[in-house]
Amino acid sequence: AEIARQEKLPLLKSMGAAFSNRGFLCVAAGLFFGQLAGNVFSQFSLYAQIYVLYGGDTKSGAMLSGWTSVVHFVVFMVSVGIGSKLAQIYSKRAVAFLGAGFTFAAGLSKLVLYNPKYPWLAALAPLLSAPAGAISAFIVSAMMADVAFYDQWKTGQRREGIYTATASWLYKLALSMSGVLGGALLVMVGFDQALGGNQTQFTKTWLVLGLVLGGCLPAVITFVALLFYPLSPEVMDRCKREIDERDRAAGVV
Numbered sequence: 001a002e003i004a005r006q007e008k009l010p011l012l013k014s015m016g017a018a019f020s021n022r023g024f025l026c027v028a029a030g031l032f033f034g035q036l037a038g039n040v041f042s043q044f045s046l047y048a049q050i051y052v053l054y055g056g057d058t059k060s061g062a063m064l065s066g067w068t069s070v071v072h073f074v075v076f077m078v079s080v081g082i083g084s085k086l087a088q089i090y091s092k093r094a095v096a097f098l099g100a101g102f103t104f105a106a107g108l109s110k111l112v113l114y115n116p117k118y119p120w121l122a123a124l125a126p127l128l129s130a131p132a133g134a135i136s137a138f139i140v141s142a143m144m145a146d147v148a149f150y151d152q153w154k155t156g157q158r159r160e161g162i163y164t165a166t167a168s169w170l171y172k173l174a175l176s177m178s179g180v181l182g183g184a185l186l187v188m189v190g191f192d193q194a195l196g197g198n199q200t201q202f203t204k205t206w207l208v209l210g211l212v213l214g215g216c217l218p219a220v221i222t223f224v225a226l227l228f229y230p231l232s233p234e235v236m237d238r239c240k241r242e243i244d245e246r247d248r249a250a251g252v253v
Contacts, residue, residue: 017159018166023147026229030096030222031140032170034103039178040185041214047191048207053119056197064122072126072133079134091233092143093226099135100222102128107215114208129215140167146231153239156246185210 018024049068050061087095106128113121144167148160189206191199199207 014162015166015169018162021147021151021163023150023229023231024144024163024166026225027140027143027147028167028170029225030100030218031167032174033221034136034218035171035174036178036181037214037218039175040182041210043178043182043186044207044210044214047186048114048204048211049119049122051191051197051199052114052204052207053116053122054197055116056199060119064119067120068123068126071123072130075126075130076134079131080137083131083135084138087139087142092139092146093229093232095135096139096143096226096229097223099132099139100219100226102132102135103215103222104219105215106132107212107217107219110208110211110215114211132215143229143231146236149236149243150231150239153243 019028046061046065049064050056050058053064054060083095083099086098106125109125109128113125115121144163145160148163151157151159151163189210190203191207192203
């Protein structure tokens with residue numbers, strides 16, 4: 001009933017309210033740029049496996065991609081359980097830093113693992129990228145919940161929907177942009193499917209460097225954003241206590 005009586009904000013004003021929240025900006029920066037860079041440069045992965053590691057052998061590259069996906073799934077599922085336990089012991093911010101660290105390490109690992117002499121090394125890449133994805137899968141939602149709870153403490157209003165909708169819009173925007181940017185970057189690095197395994201050395205080098213950048217760039221942005229994230233466990237405990245006191249004073253149990 002209390003929520004129903006709240007002022008209904010128009011779209012742009014709702015988004016403005018979300019972007020005026022520093023905690024939301026910090027989480028949203030990691031979400032948006034992580035999705036954008038990750039999806040843009042992930043398009044390089046199959047091309048690098050086929051044309052860099054296997055010299056244009058589509059069958060071998062596709063088989064490697066399949067096994068890499070299997071490794072990713074197994075490591076991802078294990079990492080979700082471990083990551084959720086860590087989030088109960090340490091702060092959400094600390095776990096998010098850990099996830100960004102895995103993302104950065106996963107990006108750098110491509111310099112070693114994408115070696116044409118030992119192509120199957122690429123199947124080990126998910127040992128670093130899958131934990132990063134697993135942590136992101138739950139920590140973003142958990143931190144977004146704290147952002148909404150902090151907003152409730154600050155404004156006295158329940159506005160979870162504003163933050164959920166704006167975050168969803170940013171996620172979809174990143175996905176839409178990545179499709180266009182990924183293709184454009186492939187053209188920029190000189191990829192030409194007609195050349196098969198005879199891609200230029202410049203193209204092969206940048207197919208691998210694209211994978212490196214796809215991990216390192218969003219990790220650095222996330223690191224910087226987390227440095228400014230204001231919602232420590234102490235702040236959230238204070239918010240919870242004061243909101244509980246307000247609810248009791250208002251007769252809300």
